[in-house]
Amino acid sequence: MRLPDFANSAALLVGVADYPESNGFGPVPNALNNLDGLRRALSPGGERGFPQERFHLLSNPKAGDGIRAMLEMTSEQAHDVLLFYYVGHGWKIEEDLYLASTTSSPKSIETTGIRYQTVRRIMRGSSAALRIVILDCCFSGIATTGVLGADTGMRLTEKEVTIFLPGDAEGVCVISSSGPEEPSRDSDDSGYTAFSGHFLRALEAGSNSGGQELGAVFRATKERMAQARLDHTPLIAVQGDAHRLLLVDPEQPHPDRAPVDAPQPEPPTVQPVRWDSPLGMFEFPDSESAISVVRLFLEAGWHNLRSDHDGS
Numbered sequence: 389m390r391l392p393d394f395a396n397s398a399a400l401l402v403g404v405a406d407y408p409e410s411n412g413f414g415p416v417p418n419a420l421n422n423l424d425g426l427r428r429a430l431s432p433g434g435e436r437g438f439p440q441e442r443f444h445l446l447s448n449p450k451a452g453d454g455i456r457a458m459l460e461m462t463s464e465q466a467h468d469v470l471l472f473y474y475v476g477h478g479w480k481i482e483e484d485l486y487l488a489s490t491t492s493s494p495k496s497i498e499t500t501g502i503r504y505q506t507v508r509r510i511m512r513g514s515s516a517a518l519r520i521v522i523l524d525c526c527f528s529g530i531a532t533t534g535v536l537g538a539d540t541g542m543r544l545t546e547k548e549v550t551i552f553l554p555g556d557a558e559g560v561c562v563i564s565s566s567g568p569e570e571p572s573r574d575s576d577d578s579g580y581t582a583f584s585g586h587f588l589r590a591l592e593a594g595s596n597s598g599g600q601e602l603g604a605v606f607r608a609t610k611e612r613m614a615q616a617r618l619d620h621t622p623l624i625a626v627q628g629d630a631h632r633l634l635l636v637d638p639e640q641p642h643p644d645r646a647p648v649d650a651p652q653p654e655p656p657t658v659q660p661v662r663w664d665s666p667l668g669m670f671e672f673p674d675s676e677s678a679i680s681v682v683r684l685f686l687e688a689g690w691h692n693l694r695s696d697h698d699g700s
Contacts (some may be wrong), residue, residue, distance in 0.1 A: 389601050390520070391436075391634045398442035398466035400459055401426055403475030404490055406448050411493035413477045416574045420447055422475045422524065422584040429591055429636060430471075436637040442466070449489045452502035459507065464513035469633065470516035473509065474580055478525030480568075485530035488521075501634070504531055511560075518630045521562045524583045526571040528564035530626035559628025563606055566620035573618060583622055586612040595636040603631030 405419040423445050431443040449455050455474075462469055475487040481496045485504040486492075492500040504523075508531075511519045516545045523531055565572040576585035590608035593633070596601025600608070606624045613622060623697030 389633050389634060391637055393468035394436065394438055396467040397438055397469035398462045399438050400444045400446065400462040400485055401432065401473045402446045402449065402455055404448055404488060406490050407477065410482060413488060413493065417477055418579060418581045419475045419573055421579050422679065423447060425580060425588045429588060436639065437489060438532035450491055451489050451500055456506060457500045459510050463510050466516040468516060469513065469518045469520065471520045472512050473522045475524040475584060478527045480527040480530060487525060487568055518557045518633055519560045520630060524565040524581055527568060528572065528601060529567035529570065529623045531562050532564050532623045533568060559630030561602055561630035562625040567623060570620040572620055582618055591636060595638050601631060602633045602635060628640045639654055
C-alpha cells in the first residue's frame with residue numbers, strides 16, 4: 389500500500405456525453421457528472437491530491453486526435469502515477485476496442501475515435517512508475533483480455549506483462565466497466581453512469597474508513613454492482629503493484645466534496661477557465677494552468693482557439 393507522489397503525478401479524465409442520435413450512438417448524459425465526481429475525489433488541491441495543473445479534464449472531444457494529444461502531454465508530465473479515465477461509447481471492431489468522440493458513429497469510429505492500442509502505446513511510453521487505466525464504456529473488457537484469477541477475481545494479462553510494462557515501472561492496473569462482449573449501463577439512477585457511480589461510492593467509503601487500495605476499491609465496486617443486479621461485470625487486469633495504490637489520501641480533508649448521491653458542482657473558490665478548442669472543451673482551474681495545453685495545440689497547428697470563463 390502506498391500513496392502517489394502527487395507532485396510528480398498526472399491524470400487525464402475524458403468524458404463524452406453529447407452524441408448526435410443520427411450517428412448511431414445515443415447521448416450519455418451522466419458522463420460529465422462522472423468527471424465532476426472524480427475531480428472532487430482525486431484533486432482536492434494541496435499536497436495530498438493530484439495537483440490541479442496536472443489534473444486535466446476533457447469533455448466532449450470532437451475527435452480522437454484531441455484525446456491522443458492530451459494523453460501524450462499528460463504522460464510526459466507524470467513520473468510517479470499516470471491515470472487515464474474515459475467514459476463514453478466504446479465500440480468493438482473485430483478484436484479491437486475504439487473509444488468514441490462526439491463525431492463518432494459505428495461506421496466512422498476508426499477515424500473519428502481513438503483506438504485503445506494507441507492509448508496503450510502512449511501509456512507504455514511514459515516514464516511513470518505506475519500506470520492506471522479506467523474505462524467506463526461498452527466492450528471495455530477488451531482492454532483486460534486474459535485469464536481470470538481463481539481466488540482474487542483479478543485478471544492477469546500476459547499481453548500486458550509483455551508489452552505494457554517497460555523498464556523499471558512498478559506496475560499497471562487496467563479496470564473496465566464491463567466484459568469484452570458486454571454493454572455498460574449509462575445510469576445508476578443517481579446521476580452517474582452505473583460503473584462510475586458505484587466506483588465513486590466505493591472510493592469514498594474506502595477513504596472514510598482509513599484508506600483502501602485500488603484493488604479493494606475494485607472489489608467493492610464489483611460487489612455493489614452485483615447487488616444492484618446490473619447486466620455487466622467490471623474486470624481488472626494487474627501487473628506489479630499498481631493495485632496496491634491509494635488514489636485518495638485518507639488524511640486529506642475534502643471540505644468542498646459534494647455527496648456522491650448529489651452530483652451538483654459547488655461554486656469554486658477560483659473561477660475556472662474553459663478553452664473551447666476545435667478538438668473539444670478543456671477545463672482548467674485558472675489561466676496559468678491552461679498555458680501548456682494552449683501551447684501544445686498552437687505547436688500542432690490548431691490556431692482557432694477561443695476562451696470562456698464560467699459565469700461570463
